[in-house]
Amino acid sequence: MNQPPKRLLQDTSLDPALRGELSEFGQHCDAAPFDLNAGLARFEATAAAMPAVGASAAAGAGAAKGAAGMGVVAKLLLAGAGLSAGAGALVWGLSFEPSPPTQQMPAQIELQKPDASQLPVQPEAAVAAQKGNAAELPSHAQSADPLAAELALLRKARAALQSKQPKKALQLLRRGEARFRGGSLVQEREALRIIASFRSGKKSSARKDARAFLKAHPESPMASRMRHLLR
Amino acid sequence: MPKSETSSPPGAIPTALLFRHHASFIAAFLLRLGAHPDERDDLVQEVFMTAHRRGGFVDDGRAKASTWLCSIAVKVLANHRRKASRRPQAAQSVGTTDVSEGQMVPQDATSLPDQRAEDRQSLSRAHAAMNALSPDLRAIFVLYELEGESCVDIADIVEIPVGTVYSRLHQARKLFKSAFAKSARRPLVQRSNP
Numbered sequence: 001m002n003q004p005p006k007r008l009l010q011d012t013s014l015d016p017a018l019r020g021e022l023s024e025f026g027q028h029c030d031a032a033p034f035d036l037n038a039g040l041a042r043f044e045a046t047a048a049a050m051p052a053v054g055a056s057a058a059a060g061a062g063a064a065k066g067a068a069g070m071g072v073v074a075k076l077l078l079a080g081a082g083l084s085a086g087a088g089a090l091v092w093g094l095s096f097e098p099s100p101p102t103q104q105m106p107a108q109i110e111l112q113k114p115d116a117s118q119l120p121v122q123p124e125a126a127v128a129a130q131k132g133n134a135a136e137l138p139s140h141a142q143s144a145d146p147l148a149a150e151l152a153l154l155r156k157a158r159a160a161l162q163s164k165q166p167k168k169a170l171q172l173l174r175r176g177e178a179r180f181r182g183g184s185l186v187q188e189r190e191a192l193r194i195i196a197s198f199r200s201g202k203k204s205s206a207r208k209d210a211r212a213f214l215k216a217h218p219e220s221p222m223a224s225r226m227r228h229l230l231r
Numbered sequence: 232m233p234k235s236e237t238s239s240p241p242g243a244i245p246t247a248l249l250f251r252h253h254a255s256f257i258a259a260f261l262l263r264l265g266a267h268p269d270e271r272d273d274l275v276q277e278v279f280m281t282a283h284r285r286g287g288f289v290d291d292g293r294a295k296a297s298t299w300l301c302s303i304a305v306k307v308l309a310n311h312r313r314k315a316s317r318r319p320q321a322a323q324s325v326g327t328t329d330v331s332e333g334q335m336v337p338q339d340a341t342s343l344p345d346q347r348a349e350d351r352q353s354l355s356r357a358h359a360a361m362n363a364l365s366p367d368l369r370a371i372f373v374l375y376e377l378e379g380e381s382c383v384d385i386a387d388i389v390e391i392p393v394g395t396v397y398s399r400l401h402q403a404r405k406l407f408k409s410a411f412a413k414s415a416r417r418p419l420v421q422r423s424n425p
Binding site for chain 1: 246247250251254255258259260262263268270271272273274275276277279280283311314318356357358361375376377379381382393394397400401404407408411
């Protein structure tokens with residue numbers, strides 16, 4: 001019968017240098033800066049943007065739209081409020097829309113989604129978000145912080161794509177490019193721009209851009225969307 | 232441990248919440264496994280997108296969320312390494328070790344976080360010893376020695392029998408100690424000026 005060995009860090013019979021330096025190695029990895037807010041924003045944008053391509057993504061999107069909008073509002077408020085202690089409760093309300101069939105994503109992730117009236121949000125913001133129209137969000141919700149504003153713009157572009165207005169989406173994304181040059185969501189914005197370009201009829205140039213995107217960002221979470229365009 | 236790829240089980244914890252609570256840990260875990268710091272953030276995204284595609288975490292009492300995410304992280308990094316190995320020169324620095332004239336050189340020792348001049352040498356020794364391990368052995372070593380996981384949980388994470396975990400852990404510890412002892416006797420890094 002195997003017995004687990006004494007862990008090296010706890011084995012005082014070992015060379016103290018080995019234990020000390022192993023411990024130090026682990027601590028240095030812990031100490032590497034990691035921007036949680038930027039990472040979360042990028043994750044949400046990717047998860048939200050993925051279903052925007054393909055007519056087949058429409059199935060179930062209507063049912064999920066309100067919940068997805070709630071997610072954006074929650075994110076805006078989280079970012080604007082500096083991710084206060086109530087952040088966890090709000091994040092529980094996040095939902096994501098379904099992906100295209102190729103992604104095999106769940107139709108909707110939802111757990112104890114709080115009633116909108118119980119959320120500490122501005123009523124007009126909640127109503128606008130539930131309509132899925134981020135453009136109607138009050139200005140304080142849209143510009144609470146740069147990251148939130150960048151995410152909100154992506155949300156608007158995605159909404160435009162969903163409502164079959166790719167040219168409007170392109171217009172929004174161009175505005176975002178000018179406003180958020182060097183922002184946290186550059187890859188996501190570029191991927192959405194390529195998708196919008198494809199859906200506006202510029203398929204050849206969109207495919208060319210998709211190839212360039214894949215070459216520059218082969219490991220991007222948006223890479224699968226680009227490959228989808230190239231099929 | 233949740234296995235479903237296609238549906239969101241009742242009671243699943245949304246991945247955005249998992250991200251907020253566990254992303255920093257997963258980021259550090261990936262570095263300990265040997266991920267290159269420049270690629271860490273993309274790998275973190277891939278880990279949580281994979282979790283998202285699986286419908287989030289369901290606490291069924293058999294595994295912790297962090298253990299489940301570790302399992303995904305190990306697979307994501309292994310997959311990333313496979314892809315990198317197929318590319319001519321890109322991303323070859325992911326937790327690999329160069330063997331040049333019989334001497335081990337930790338490739339990315341200089342890119343470890345928070346490198347101060349006074350601890351660079353000791354950090355290089357531990358890092359070099361880590362780099363002596365194959366990715367599979369390193370994952371088991373890190374999970375046991377640094378993350379404090381049990382051999383039973385490690386067996387779940389890397390999906391091998393627990394008896395194999397014991398034998399690989401034994402092998403990894405032996406290799407690590409040997410590499411550490413060798414690194415103490417000679418300079419590890421002989422680099423030209425940057």
